[in-house]
Amino acid sequence: MSLPDLTFDVIDRRILAALQDDATLSMNEIAARVGLSATPCWRRIQKLEEAGIITKRVALLHGPSIAAGVSVFVSVRTNQHTDEWLKRFAEVVSAMPEVVEFYRLSGDIDYLLKVVVPDIAAYDAFYKKLVSKIDLSDVSSSFAMEEIKYTTALPLDYMKVDKRPATSV
Amino acid sequence: MSLPDLTFDVIDRRILAALQDDATLSMNEIAARVGLSATPCWRRIQKLEEAGIITKRVALLHGPSIAAGVSVFVSVRTNQHTDEWLKRFAEVVSAMPEVVEFYRLSGDIDYLLKVVVPDIAAYDAFYKKLVSKIDLSDVSSSFAMEEIKYTTALPLDYMKVDKRPATSV
DNA sequence: GGTGAAACGACCAGATT
């Protein structure tokens, strides 16, 4: 789903950058940071939310502290390709809380899952649960030995920015 | 980095669940939801932040609207394994804003990157930039055709929970 | 753990540049 094509200016981009990094900033802090006063800044943020550009605000947790410190990437290949099977597969997998990301891919791997568990034993249990629920022809797992980078901040560098006297959003 | 082992009770878990899902909830809303009044609830959240369990609060954006709608998974195999090379690799890749996740893996693939770009052409440019910066023996890319699930919410199901008196409802 | 209250920030309206 792609939304109505909007145009942004530099200020909008700065606002998004700030909020992507820290959603606890007060209106005054954001306003100061982007070079605006509080009110127009607030209005812009309202619009960005209404337009669905800002989708939600969430707290991020430290995995290891809550027994969710091990990430596993699961590659799935299948020979089943009916709509029926696919629908069920998507539902079953999406419902599992350990699965934090789930994509259909191009290339020789059909699906990729990112799974978060406390340890290898728990992954084994997860794996068994998974394969018991659906028929998968080929599943292969890789453990993340090290998380070198993880960010929820999308690159804003590709945003088309209107140089205009700010008729934005 | 794993933090001092704390014990949680059911209330803490509920608080984390709420905040993982929606960080805009007011103290009163959270308090009501977890069965507590605002102040003790606020104190718990303070502690969870101080302890580093809650790491940050961020806004999530709608990728397609900001020209960041295409995810690519990049598998890297290398024969270089010196600390020197590795350090440089980690630095160079981490500094690229298109790279939103970056792991060292077990198994036959050494590194996995999740890269976000606006389109295939931009990925091609990214790829060229990447390989120009560091020597990589084997790089293979898969495009996400469909994002079936993406959540920043870690599973709380594995948290060890103290059944202690701890609470009144 | 709870209560009450002061301090603060969000939100909105009106007037102005």
Next chain:
DNA sequence: AATCTGGTCGTTTCACC
């Protein structure tokens, strides 16, 4: 469009029970 001012309302935060 942006800014400023003012005022209300809800929230956060803290001293105290």
